[in-house]
Amino acid sequence: MKVTVIGAGLGGLSAAAHLVQGGHDVTIVERDSIPGGRAGMIDQQGFRLDNGPTVMTMPDLLERAFNAIGCEMRDYVTLKKVDPMYRAVYADGSELKVLHGREAMAEEIRRFANGREAASFIEFCNWLERLYRAEMDSFIDANFDSPLDLVKPWRQGLALLRMGAFSKLDKKIASFFKDERLQRIFSFQSMYAGLAPYEALSLYAVITYMDSVQGVYFPEGGMHAMATGLAKALEEKGVLIRYDSPVTRILRAAGSHGAVTGVEIAGDERLAADAVVCNPDLPVAYRTLLGGVDAPRAARRGKYSPSCVLWVAGVKGLPPSEAAHHNIHFGHDWNGSFKALIEDGVRMPDPSVLVTLHSLDTKGLAPEGCSSLYVLEPTPNLDGTIDWSRERERIVGDIKNRVSSLGYPTDAVVERVYDPLDWEALGMERGTPFALAHTFFQTGPFRPNNIDDRVPGLVFVGSSTVPGVGVPMVLVSGRLAAERVNEYATR
Ligand SMILES: Cc1cc2nc3c(=O)[nH]c(=O)nc-3n(C[C@H](O)[C@H](O)[C@H](O)COP(=O)(O)OP(=O)(O)OC[C@H]3O[C@@H](n4cnc5c(N)ncnc54)[C@H](O)[C@@H]3O)c2cc1C
Numbered sequence: 001m002k003v004t005v006i007g008a009g010l011g012g013l014s015a016a017a018h019l020v021q022g023g024h025d026v027t028i029v030e031r032d033s034i035p036g037g038r039a040g041m042i043d044q045q046g047f048r049l050d051n052g053p054t055v056m057t058m059p060d061l062l063e064r065a066f067n068a069i070g071c072e073m074r075d076y077v078t079l080k081k082v083d084p085m086y087r088a089v090y091a092d093g094s095e096l097k098v099l100h101g102r103e104a105m106a107e108e109i110r111r112f113a114n115g116r117e118a119a120s121f122i123e124f125c126n127w128l129e130r131l132y133r134a135e136m137d138s139f140i141d142a143n144f145d146s147p148l149d150l151v152k153p154w155r156q157g158l159a160l161l162r163m164g165a166f167s168k169l170d171k172k173i174a175s176f177f178k179d180e181r182l183q184r185i186f187s188f189q190s191m192y193a194g195l196a197p198y199e200a201l202s203l204y205a206v207i208t209y210m211d212s213v214q215g216v217y218f219p220e221g222g223m224h225a226m227a228t229g230l231a232k233a234l235e236e237k238g239v240l241i242r243y244d245s246p247v248t249r250i251l252r253a254a255g256s257h258g259a260v261t262g263v264e265i266a267g268d269e270r271l272a273a274d275a276v277v278c279n280p281d282l283p284v285a286y287r288t289l290l291g292g293v294d295a296p297r298a299a300r301r302g303k304y305s306p307s308c309v310l311w312v313a314g315v316k317g318l319p320p321s322e323a324a325h326h327n328i329h330f331g332h333d334w335n336g337s338f339k340a341l342i343e344d345g346v347r348m349p350d351p352s353v354l355v356t357l358h359s360l361d362t363k364g365l366a367p368e369g370c371s372s373l374y375v376l377e378p379t380p381n382l383d384g385t386i387d388w389s390r391e392r393e394r395i396v397g398d399i400k401n402r403v404s405s406l407g408y409p410t411d412a413v414v415e416r417v418y419d420p421l422d423w424e425a426l427g428m429e430r431g432t433p434f435a436l437a438h439t440f441f442q443t444g445p446f447r448p449n450n451i452d453d454r455v456p457g458l459v460f461v462g463s464s465t466v467p468g469v470g471v472p473m474v475l476v477s478g479r480l481a482a483e484r485v486n487e488y489a490t491r
Pocket of ligand 1: 007008011051248308398461464474
């Protein structure tokens with residue numbers, strides 16, 4: 001089949017790879033001049049600054065996309081372990097390093113807390129491993145046609161029930177660790193799914209597994225290299241990637257009713273296709289490319305993840321000696337911070353921030369004597385109460401002062417700020433780059449599906465459909481989208 005993929009985000013690129021594997025003739029049409037979408041890059045004055053995902057986990061899922069087109073990932077992307085994966089700095093001044101390797105991490109926990117907590121860490125890892133195995137094949141790497149599909153893999157469902165996967169995440173984590181600081185470092189990952197640990201189900205501890213147990217990696221050349229590497233491999237395999245080509249409409253037989261017939265580019269050119277895979281944010285795609293078809297209810301009325309303010313900068317100077325690649329500076333309050341962000345829609349009173357220093361252990365990302373700085377503060381999305389057009393300057397000023405007071409160099413040569421209004425302008429619903437939150441009823445068969453019976457031949461890919469948000473999930477969504485196209489081709 002002739003398949004057009006709209007968007008060269010990691011979801012679109014993964015879909016293209018799995019489509020090539022299925023024998024389809026694939027063209028990617030991307031509005032920007034580089035691949036990667038959210039996994040973008042600012043290349044200026046000797047700085048190469050990632051402006052999207054920063055924590056890379058589950059490299060085998062990226063490898064699977066390369067393997068789908070008969071390539072080896074190592075020929076295109078060189079990964080190295082980030083170790084320590086995180087330096088957690090708590091408000092009381094204590095510091096914990098999250099290390100690769102269970103024994104090394106247990107030893108660090110013994111130093112930081114005590115032997116009982118260290119032993120609990122090993123039990124925790126065993127539990128996470130079982131949780132991941134029960135979830136991956138049946139609930140994450142799977143398409144859904146109805147909620148009943150949740151019940152079919154009943155053995156895995158029962159296993160999850162027995163493991164306490166449907167209890168609340170904060171309680172489950174507290175059943176392993178007494179130390180509140182350890183509870184934080186092993187549950188904050190629920191934020192990646194848009195949820196507070198007190199509202200998330202323990203099912204989502206699987207993100208902690210992907211992150212703190214399976215390990216954090218960094219591609220040489222920056223996170224963006226995942227996308228450029230995969231795009232290069234696809235082009236070598238004959239996939240045409242057309243950059244600077246915004247799709248303005250998805251074309252359908254019988255005007256606005258029949259099966260898809262291709263896409264319209266920049267308002268004039270028509271590109272014919274038998275199937276279209278759509279990578280832009282799903283609610284935005286319904287609104288702007290599919291005039292007349294309402295987005296699914298969850299996308300229109302659902303609960304969206306919190307957003308963030310991101311400040312990326314190329315700065316003069318080097319970080320303090322104690323700094324690590326990823327530094328999480330926790331505020332005092334914990335549940336109060338989530339309540340502010342998620343329930344009240346206001347800024348955290350005592351914000352936690354992530355400071356990532358990609359240039360710390362990777363050459364070529366900043367000139368000699370300079371550093372790359374990536375600072376992310378979670379904020380409410382545009383459903384919150386902050387008027388970003390008025391508050392942006394003050395909030396960004398606060399963030400810069402905080403980062404400076406933590407000892408990082410902040411004298412910027414190159415800089416760029418993204419707030420929720422910027423994310424919205426880039427095409428992200430409610431101004432969040434993290435899509436619909438992963439509440440139970442916005443996950444699996446309840447998340448906007450990757451197909452829509454009303455538009456035959458259209459398949460969605462990316463973080464706003466199944467399985468969900470984050471680099472590992474959008475890579476999986478590419479495989480699932482290709483499976484849908486294969487089903488369509490043989491219907
Ligand atoms: C600041 C930030 C931090 C993050 N941190 C992490 C992290 O640490 N770890 C992690 O795993 N994930 C993280 N994420 C999330 C992760 O980056 C995303 O879930 C993932 O990259 C989304 O990929 P996607 O393919 O779904 O969408 P996108 O990357 O948005 O791809 C969509 C593509 O479609 C293109 N497009 C849109 N409209 C059109 C059109 N009309 N015509 C043609 N092309 C179009 C876009 O230009 C883009 O290339 C982060 C994201 C951000 C922004």
